[in-house]
Amino acid sequence: MTVASRPSRFRLLHRRRTLAAATALGGMTACILVAAPKEAHAQFRPQPMHLNTGAKTSPDEPATFQSDSVDYDDHANTVTWTGNVQVWQGDHVLRADKIVFDRDTGIVAARGNVATIQPDGSVLYANYAELTGNMRDGIMLHVNARLPENAKLAANGLRRTGGKVNVMSRAVYTACEICEKDKTRAPFWQFRAYDATQDLQHERIDFRDTFIDIFGIPVIYLPYFSMTDPSSKRHSGFLMPGVTPHDRYLGTYFTIPYYWVLDDSSDITVQGLFSTKTGPQLSAQYRKLFNFGMLNVQGGIAYDTHRSSSYTNNFGEPVGRGNGHGMQGYIFANGQFSINKYWRAGANINLATSADYMRDYRVQGYGSDTLNSNVYLEGFGTGAYSRVDAQYYQGLNQGVIRNSDLPFVLPRYTYSYLAQPDAWGGRFGMSTTDFNVRRENGTSDMRGQLALNWDRPFTNRLGQKFLLTLHLDSMVYRAKKLYQQPNFYKTGATSVSGQVLPTIALKTNWPFIRTFEHGHGTQIVEPIVQAIYAPNTGAGTNDNIPNEDSLAYEFTDSTLFSLNRYQGTDRLDGGLRGNVGMHANWTWDGHEIDLLGGASFQEHITQDRLPYSGLDHHVSDIVARARVVPNQYFDFTARMRLNPYTSKFDFGDALFSAGVPHFRVRGGYIYEPVTPYYYYATDYRSSGPTQLYYVRTSELSGGFSTDWANWHLSGFARRSLSRKEFVSLGGDIGYNNDCFGLDFMYLKQYTSIGGQQRNSTYLFTVSFKTLGAFGLK
Numbered sequence: 001m002t003v004a005s006r007p008s009r010f011r012l013l014h015r016r017r018t019l020a021a022a023t024a025l026g027g028m029t030a031c032i033l034v035a036a037p038k039e040a041h042a043q044f045r046p047q048p049m050h051l052n053t054g055a056k057t058s059p060d061e062p063a064t065f066q067s068d069s070v071d072y073d074d075h076a077n078t079v080t081w082t083g084n085v086q087v088w089q090g091d092h093v094l095r096a097d098k099i100v101f102d103r104d105t106g107i108v109a110a111r112g113n114v115a116t117i118q119p120d121g122s123v124l125y126a127n128y129a130e131l132t133g134n135m136r137d138g139i140m141l142h143v144n145a146r147l148p149e150n151a152k153l154a155a156n157g158l159r160r161t162g163g164k165v166n167v168m169s170r171a172v173y174t175a176c177e178i179c180e181k182d183k184t185r186a187p188f189w190q191f192r193a194y195d196a197t198q199d200l201q202h203e204r205i206d207f208r209d210t211f212i213d214i215f216g217i218p219v220i221y222l223p224y225f226s227m228t229d230p231s232s233k234r235h236s237g238f239l240m241p242g243v244t245p246h247d248r249y250l251g252t253y254f255t256i257p258y259y260w261v262l263d264d265s266s267d268i269t270v271q272g273l274f275s276t277k278t279g280p281q282l283s284a285q286y287r288k289l290f291n292f293g294m295l296n297v298q299g300g301i302a303y304d305t306h307r308s309s310s311y312t313n314n315f316g317e318p319v320g321r322g323n324g325h326g327m328q329g330y331i332f333a334n335g336q337f338s339i340n341k342y343w344r345a346g347a348n349i350n351l352a353t354s355a356d357y358m359r360d361y362r363v364q365g366y367g368s369d370t371l372n373s374n375v376y377l378e379g380f381g382t383g384a385y386s387r388v389d390a391q392y393y394q395g396l397n398q399g400v401i402r403n404s405d406l407p408f409v410l411p412r413y414t415y416s417y418l419a420q421p422d423a424w425g426g427r428f429g430m431s432t433t434d435f436n437v438r439r440e441n442g443t444s445d446m447r448g449q450l451a452l453n454w455d456r457p458f459t460n461r462l463g464q465k466f467l468l469t470l471h472l473d474s475m476v477y478r479a480k481k482l483y484q485q486p487n488f489y490k491t492g493a494t495s496v497s498g499q500v501l502p503t504i505a506l507k508t509n510w511p512f513i514r515t516f517e518h519g520h521g522t523q524i525v526e527p528i529v530q531a532i533y534a535p536n537t538g539a540g541t542n543d544n545i546p547n548e549d550s551l552a553y554e555f556t557d558s559t560l561f562s563l564n565r566y567q568g569t570d571r572l573d574g575g576l577r578g579n580v581g582m583h584a585n586w587t588w589d590g591h592e593i594d595l596l597g598g599a600s601f602q603e604h605i606t607q608d609r610l611p612y613s614g615l616d617h618h619v620s621d622i623v624a625r626a627r628v629v630p631n632q633y634f635d636f637t638a639r640m641r642l643n644p645y646t647s648k649f650d651f652g653d654a655l656f657s658a659g660v661p662h663f664r665v666r667g668g669y670i671y672e673p674v675t676p677y678y679y680y681a682t683d684y685r686s687s688g689p690t691q692l693y694y695v696r697t698s699e700l701s702g703g704f705s706t707d708w709a710n711w712h713l714s715g716f717a718r719r720s721l722s723r724k725e726f727v728s729l730g731g732d733i734g735y736n737n738d739c740f741g742l743d744f745m746y747l748k749q750y751t752s753i754g755g756q757q758r759n760s761t762y763l764f765t766v767s768f769k770t771l772g773a774f775g776l777k
Contacts, residue, residue, distance in 0.1 A: 063089040067099075077103045085110075092135055093117035107132050114140070126158070136163030143168065147230045150738065151175045151770045153205075155196065164201045171196035171207065175230075175769040176739035186216025188740050189768060191225070203232035230770045236261045239269075240771075249306060249360040251277035265289045273361065279303030281361050293337030293344075300363065301329040308356045319398050324356025330363055347375040355396040369397045370406065384417045404441040405485060411436060426456035426468075433569070437548055443487050445479035445546040449569055464510045471503040473569055479546040487546055495544040501572050503534040503563055521588030528581040528598070530561050536575040536604040547571060555614040556651065557625040557639055560598050575604035591631060597624040612650045612673045614641050621650055634658045667702035698722040710737045726750050741767035 068083025079101045081087075087094040087108075097112030107130055114126040116135060124145045131138035137160055144154040152175070155168030173196070176187035194209035207225045211218040228235040239257040247253060253275035260268045266288040273281040283300030307325050312318055330353065336346035350371040352358050358366035365371060376389035390410040395403035412435040419428040430453070436446045452472040459465050476498035482489040507530040514523050549568025559565045560581055564573050581598025600620035614621035621641045629635045638654035653670040673696050703716030715731035727750055734743035747761040 063087060079103065089134070094131070094135060137161060149175060149230050149770050150177070151230045152178070164199070166198040166200070168196045168198065170194070173205070173207070174739065186213060188737060189214050198229065203229040203235050205229055227771060234261050234267065249277060250275040278305045278360060290337070293335065295335040297331070297333040299329065299331040300361070301327070302357070302361055304328045304357050304360050306356065306360050324354035324360070328353045328357035330358065342381060343377065343379045345377045349373045351394060358396070366396065369401050370395055383419060386415045388413045402441065405439065408438045409435055410438070424456060425458065426454050429453040435548070442485045443479055443481050443546050445477055445548065447475060447477050447548070449475045451569065464508055467507045469505040469563070471505070471563055473572055474500045475569065477546055482544060482546060486551060489544055491544060497544050499537060499545060499572070501534055501537060501574060503532060505530060505532040505563060507561060517588050521586065524585040526583040528561065528583060530579040532563060532579070533576050534574045537572060545570065553613050555620065555623065556641060557596050557623045560600065560623055575602055577602035592627070592629045594627040595625070597622065599623065614643070614650050617645060619644060633660060662708050663704070663706040665702070665704045669700050670697060672697040696722040699727065711735050739769040
């Protein structure tokens with residue numbers, strides 16, 4: 001509703017009046033509509049949004065009135081609407097039981113169930129309101145507003161100025177639900193303030209002389225409190241500070257973050273950390289969204305006063321204090337940008353001056369063996385994918401990995417292509433992975449690789465499914481320092497080598513299917529046989545071929561029918577071999593049992609494979625997998641590899657989950673007789689694998705979780721049975737309702753990283769909906 005600067009005329013439409021009744025209405029341009037009978041009234045349901053009067057209405061835009069009845073008092077020069085009154089002007093709406101318009105003063109007085117609705121759909125309720133100036137100025141009594149995230153704001157009175165500021169007296173704010181049976185009952189928490197100012201332009205609410213009540217009992221007094229308006233999606237200002245009373249490296253420390261909105265698509269968060277045991281840290285995070293990509297940069301700088309102690313790592317080598325003292329910093333950056341609909345580029349940069357600094361200041365990523373960085377360009381086509389990148393690794397844990405052993409890869413190129421079915425019913429595929437690896441300490445090499453593949457599936461009349469595969473692997477290498485890790489060959493010269501391995505394979509599946517339980521259940525029994533032939537190359541170990549991507553060898557149920565059971569292609573499975581297996585499945589009424597077992601028979605044996613590979617004899621280990629889901633309350637999955645010559649397990653793992661609604665227990669177990677990583681840590685050809693290699697992995701883990709009403713509780717533990725000690729354990733307990741959260745977490749780590757053993761971590765967090773969270777650690 002706009003008060004015009006000059007008199008104007010209007011048209012009056014009423015079932016009992018005519019256009020002759022038109023008069024000037026206090027300089028207001030208006031079109032007054034009196035509603036039809038009550039049964040034709042429109043119903044208005046305002047959405048619970050924040051009040052915002054920032055929209056502008058043209059002075060010449062007509063105002064529309066709707067009510068059950070209208071009365072004109074020419075002596076007082078007023079117009080009175082009563083009964084389900086609604087007033088529109090532009091996008092502004094005013095509702096009330098009764099509205100009186102004074103044509104001399106331009107004041108609109110609304111009484112009874114007053115609601116003002118703004119262009120954004122926001123609503124403010126009151127018992128009485130006097131508004132003027134396009135409803136941008138005025139007063140209201142007994143006000144309440146419904147804000148986003150179910151927040152509520154109420155006051156005894158409100159004064160609005162310019163549509164930008166609402167000043168409230170005796171204000172109450174909460175995000176909790178109000179009891180339907182007893183609306184006078186205090187919510188779980190609320191702010192009670194002597195007065196409050198809602199700045200609609202800067203999207204803030206300031207409270208003065210404030211009490212924080214819990215269940216109506218005042219627990220905290222704040223002379224002044226300011227918060228971001230819940231309607232604001234992004235707003236600059238200080239975030240909730242944090243305090244940690246005790247930390248091994250920082251002591252007692254405080255964090256004070258500030259959030260700064262730069263524009264509609266970018267922001268920055270700056271945080272200061274102040275501790276009692278070491279120097280302060282300043283960190284920041286910058287985020288930017290583009291139409292064609294995104295950028296996220298995070299970094300920090302600090303003066304670290306700690307000096308780390310020397311220690312002996314797991315290789316028996318002394319490790320010095322390092323460079324973690326003095327001015328330190330880190331930068332983590334990642335970005336991705338679309339060039340066109342086929343190509344995109346990106347980068348992930350993760351660098352730190354030292355692992356000790358990351359440990360001391362709790363920088364995310366500490367505890368990993370390496371920080372990984374890469375820059376890449378990749379393309380997508382129909383059935384095709386291409387990528388070129390560069391990779392860099394920074395070592396963090398010298399207890400298990402030497403920094404000088406880590407490679408730098410520039411460039412690395414991969415390409416894969418899968419064609420549509422051809423005239424013979426087969427599909428052609430092609431792939432390549434080429435790289436240049438550089439090491440300060442170790443083998444440096446270049447590789448060119450090409451793999452061609454053709455698959456032809458077919459089925460006979462007996463229901464047998466066949467898959468014929470023709471495959472060709474070809475590689476060429478140029479390497480130096482092959483006498484160093486991870487190869488340890490007895491040669492010092494630069495070597496140029498290569499290999500070509502053609503493979504032909506035929507696999508048949510013969511599924512036998514029947515139904516039971518009157519058609520509600522299905523049983524499948526499926527024998528699987530596969531024959532593979534390739535020249536016996538001895539896995540490339542006698543040709544001075546370097547090894548970059550095939551350090552691990554996995555023979556389990558998942559690779560039983562794979563052409564190559566190495567993870568990469570620097571090492572290849574050759575020779576004549578046959579794989580057999582039996583798959584069985586029963587499914588009925590939501591229940592399932594799935595079993596797979598098999599073995600491999602090979603003509604040639606590669607003696608220098610990893611010990612316990614399962615392929616040390618002509619008959620391999622027996623591999624098996626079982627999955628049992630008898631009902632919704634229990635599921636179990638297990639895998640194993642059994643040596644038929646020793647009757648011992650060379651590998652095993654199991655997972656289970658059991659529970660009822662609101663409570664569940666989970667557990668797992670893993671067993672391996674060796675730790676494969678250490679096999680390539682030293683020259684095992686001259687001295688054998690290191691002692692650490694023969695440390696068995698035998699770990700048991702378990703946990704539970706439960707929730708009931710607003711409470712949740714969980715716990716977990718991981719224990720090494722071979723070392724007879726825990727690896728980690730912890731738990732979490734908390735309470736959450738519609739507006740409040742309380743959480744306590746405990747974590748204990750027993751592993752040593754960089755010669756330092758982690759301590760226990762305690763984290764206590766309190767969160768208030770719409771306000772934020774703070775915690776003690």
